[in-house]
Amino acid sequence: MELLVASAIGVLTAAGIYMILRLRSFPVVVGMSLLSYAVNVFLFATGRLVINQPPILRDGVTSYTDPIPxxxxxxxxxxSFGMTAVVVMLALGAFIEASNDRIDLDGEEDGQ
Structure with missing residues (x-):
């Protein structure tokens, strides 16, 4: 179980970083979402991956699930949903203004 969750976190992180490094604004938004999902799965996994265990420690219970994560x-x-909505609106505004979603790092016009 731990290997599966660790692999999922690794794949989400790798895909998120790959998407963030693209030169289009929409893949950057998707990459940020994937990275936030990876962090969420990591935080969730820190609360112990046990099945059918209570969230609090009682008499006679030897293991429990931590509810804080x-x-x-x-x-x-x-x-992350709110921040994704803000970033999508910024990217949409930039797309409408420039008629292109390409991220220009050099500040030069096309082909110059």
């Missing part, structure tokens, strides 16, 4: 992930999902 679950609360952090829920908060991070809401924040």
């Amino acid at each position: 679950q609360a952090l992930v829920l908060t991070a999902i809401v924040i």
Whole structure:
């Protein structure tokens, strides 16, 4: 189970970094979303990956699931959704203004 979750985190991180390094604005937004998903899965995995265990420690219970990372992930999902909406609106505004979603790092016009 841990190997599967660790592999998923690695794949999400690698795909997110690859997408962020693209020269178009939409893949950058998708890459940021993938990175936030990777961080969320990592935070969720820190709360112990156990099945059918209570979230609090009681008498006779030897293992439990930590509820704090679950609360952090829920908060991070809401924040990342809001930030993704803001970045999409900025990218859409740039696309409408320039009629192109290419990220120009040099500040030069096309072909010059």
